[in-house]
Amino acid sequence: xxxxxxxxxxxxxxxxxxxxxxxxxxxxxxxxxxxxxxxxxxxxxxxxxxxxxxxxxxxxxxxxxxxxxxxxxxxxxx
Numbered sequence: 001x002x003x004x005x006x007x008x009x010x011x012x013x014x015x016x017x018x019x020x021x022x023x024x025x026x027x028x029x030x031x032x033x034x035x036x037x038x039x040x041x042x043x044x045x046x047x048x049x050x051x052x053x054x055x056x057x058x059x060x061x062x063x064x065x066x067x068x069x070x071x072x073x074x075x076x077x078x
Contacts, residue, residue, distance in 0.1 A: 003031050003032070004032050006060045007035045010057075010071055052065045057069060
């Protein structure tokens with residue numbers, strides 16, 4: 001069974017670069033990757049907050065959160 005991987009971002013240059021380099025580098029035989037652009041899917045901001053995301057870009061692998069660099073505070077997107 002694949003582990004769910006959710007990559008949250010806001011579309012800023014830092015986020016787009018992290019998506020290109022990190023989210024696409026995950027082993028697709030191990031991870032089911034979903035990329036969520038929070039600027040376009042604003043209804044998912046609360047989901048990201050529940051997962052512990054404080055800034056984007058961020059990657060959630062299963063239940064483990066990784067903040068990647070700094071593009072924007074989640075609170076700025078709300």
